[in-house]
Amino acid sequence: MLQGQMMDRPLMISDIITYAADIRGDQEIVSARVEGDRHRYTYADLAGRAAQLANALRALGIGMGDRVATLAWNGYRHLELYYGISGIGAVCHTINPRLFAEQIVYVVGHAADRVLFLDATFVPLVQKLRDQLPDDLRYVVLGDDTHGLEGALAYETLLSQQPNAIDWPSFDERSASGICYTSGTTGHPKGVLYTHRSTLLHSYGLLAVASEVGLTPTDTILPVVPLFHVNAWGLPYAMPLTGTRIVMPGPKLDGENLFRLMDEEKVTSAWGVPTVWLGLLGEMRKQGRKPAGFDHVVIGGSAAPEPMIREFEADFGVRVVHGWGMTEMSPVGTLTTMGPTLNAKPEPERRAFKSSQGRRVFGCELKIIDEAGNRLPHDGEAFGELLVRGHGVMDGYFANAEASAQVFDADGWLRTGDVAKIDGHGFLYIVDRTKDVIKSGGEWISSLDLESAALGHPAIAECAVIAAAHPRWGERPLLVARLAEGQTTTPEDVRAFLADKVAKWWLPDDVVFVDDLPHTATGKLSKLTLRERFKDYVLPTAVE
Numbered sequence: 001m002l003q004g005q006m007m008d009r010p011l012m013i014s015d016i017i018t019y020a021a022d023i024r025g026d027q028e029i030v031s032a033r034v035e036g037d038r039h040r041y042t043y044a045d046l047a048g049r050a051a052q053l054a055n056a057l058r059a060l061g062i063g064m065g066d067r068v069a070t071l072a073w074n075g076y077r078h079l080e081l082y083y084g085i086s087g088i089g090a091v092c093h094t095i096n097p098r099l100f101a102e103q104i105v106y107v108v109g110h111a112a113d114r115v116l117f118l119d120a121t122f123v124p125l126v127q128k129l130r131d132q133l134p135d136d137l138r139y140v141v142l143g144d145d146t147h148g149l150e151g152a153l154a155y156e157t158l159l160s161q162q163p164n165a166i167d168w169p170s171f172d173e174r175s176a177s178g179i180c181y182t183s184g185t186t187g188h189p190k191g192v193l194y195t196h197r198s199t200l201l202h203s204y205g206l207l208a209v210a211s212e213v214g215l216t217p218t219d220t221i222l223p224v225v226p227l228f229h230v231n232a233w234g235l236p237y238a239m240p241l242t243g244t245r246i247v248m249p250g251p252k253l254d255g256e257n258l259f260r261l262m263d264e265e266k267v268t269s270a271w272g273v274p275t276v277w278l279g280l281l282g283e284m285r286k287q288g289r290k291p292a293g294f295d296h297v298v299i300g301g302s303a304a305p306e307p308m309i310r311e312f313e314a315d316f317g318v319r320v321v322h323g324w325g326m327t328e329m330s331p332v333g334t335l336t337t338m339g340p341t342l343n344a345k346p347e348p349e350r351r352a353f354k355s356s357q358g359r360r361v362f363g364c365e366l367k368i369i370d371e372a373g374n375r376l377p378h379d380g381e382a383f384g385e386l387l388v389r390g391h392g393v394m395d396g397y398f399a400n401a402e403a404s405a406q407v408f409d410a411d412g413w414l415r416t417g418d419v420a421k422i423d424g425h426g427f428l429y430i431v432d433r434t435k436d437v438i439k440s441g442g443e444w445i446s447s448l449d450l451e452s453a454a455l456g457h458p459a460i461a462e463c464a465v466i467a468a469a470h471p472r473w474g475e476r477p478l479l480v481a482r483l484a485e486g487q488t489t490t491p492e493d494v495r496a497f498l499a500d501k502v503a504k505w506w507l508p509d510d511v512v513f514v515d516d517l518p519h520t521a522t523g524k525l526s527k528l529t530l531r532e533r534f535k536d537y538v539l540p541t542a543v544e
């Protein structure tokens with residue numbers, strides 16, 4: 001080997017914020033605050049305050065490898081935490097406040113967090129859990145005062161005592177920078193430790209498709225996806241690297257509030273899960289227009305229903321980008337980036353690609369395998385379990401050898417637990433979760449495809465398809481639906497509606513209407529809870 005002769009400088013997260021302050025120092029960051037007002041400052045201010053925070057953390061005795069937790073909405077102070085914590089080599093643990101109380105206690109203990117930074121909104125939650133949290137955990141309330149949290153420090157006081165400059169340290173780029181816990185369907189949440197290296201390379205991966213997803217210096221981005229949900233899909237790093245204008249939505253994520261914020265701040269590119277877009281679309285329908293300047297909507301976290309994609313694009317002229325990823329990655333794996341040739345295709349064909357989960361981002365390789373572990377072709381037909389590999393994919397869960405031992409194949413690829421097909425252009429189509437797919441007479445039925453089709457029914461607001469036991473077929477699909485307000489329908493009508501949209505043998509054997517569907521901490525339908533609820537359900541077709 002001939003050794004190259006380039007400087008071996010580690011990839012550091014702190015370099016992003018230093019660069020953003022140097023190059024885009026006057027770019028604006030707007031935050032709808034917990035306090036109720038709208039706060040404005042610049043990247044230069046962000047860099048200065050991240051330095052103040054880093055100095056304050058060191059004064060509290062925090063150093064390399066120490067875990068520092070956050071319980072906060074999307075706002076400028078949370079961004080400061082991302083940079084201030086990781087910048088000194090500590091590990092930013094973003095806690096999802098929607099986890100069950102006992103899971104929050106578990107993750108704080110498992111991560112061995114030393115300090116917890118929290119928005120004032122979460123003071124009552126922390127007060128309730130306090131006796132179960134470690135005695136030596138320090139608390140900092142993100143604001144001017146401590147809102148009655150005994151023994152806590154006020155963030156602004158903490159920062160005001162520190163200089164707004166720092167010589168960011170340089171260290172091994174493979175050091176942990178952040179940790180996220182999966183919201184976990186079974187057992188305890190599992191932690192994923194990201195590195196400075198994986199974070200930077202992932203940001204570059206997003207930048208490679210920047211103009212196609214609305215991530216350019218002339219864009220104004222609204223990350224609705226929470227900073228506590230897999231690093232808000234990498235935006236906290238990719239936005240400053242690009243120098244986009246940022247609008248942080250705070251806690252109010254209903255359609256009316258999002259519309260107003262987007263309209264007044266001229267947001268061009270908004271990122272979030274399908275549930276929030278249902279709310280926003282309702283408001284857009286009501287007002288008969290889109291928020292001014294709205295150009296790109298990036299949808300991920302769970303499947304974007306086809307009617308949603310159609311409404312955004314055809315009715316309102318908003319370009320949809322659909323993406324897939326997971327906590328076990330840095331986290332975006334695929335995005336529906338089209339390129340000029342596919343964009344030029346006629347409408348139905350183009351829209352079909354948009355309904356897929358997209359093509360891999362740089363640094364994430366995909367493969368699908370059959371039950372024997374053999375690779376399946378990327379022909380758009382064959383489907384099997386999806387595995388991923390890349391510099392943004394974890395190689396084990398934090399301090400959990402048992403769970404880690406179960407998720408890799410012999411070649412070191414990560415098993416995603418998703419069932420998928422991949423077409424000749426490289427588009428990924430998630431068919432189901434391996435646990436959710438319905439096995440009817442040895443054949444697989446995609447619960448996701450059935451749900452997507454059923455959502456086209458005007459009376460159905462939300463639905464889930466789960467497997468119900470059947471004496472002849474093993475499992476048959478059961479559709480559980482929540483009706484839209486003021487609407488009625490019947491199981492026969494829903495089945496008739498689906499008849500020309502899915503194969504005949506896919507039609508659900510029964511349709512049940514419920515007032516509410518269960519959700520996980522990340523807002524996804526909790527099929528586990530639903531299956532539990534319907535475990536004794538007897539399908540009409542199962543009765544001889």
Ligand code: AMP
Nearest residue numbers: 300301302303323324325326327418430
């Ligand atoms: P999480 O780690 O909570 O982000 O969950 C990751 C899982 O969410 C993936 O393994 C998929 O099952 C699911 N998921 C994420 N994005 C999508 C999408 N666009 N379509 C379908 N499923 C998705």
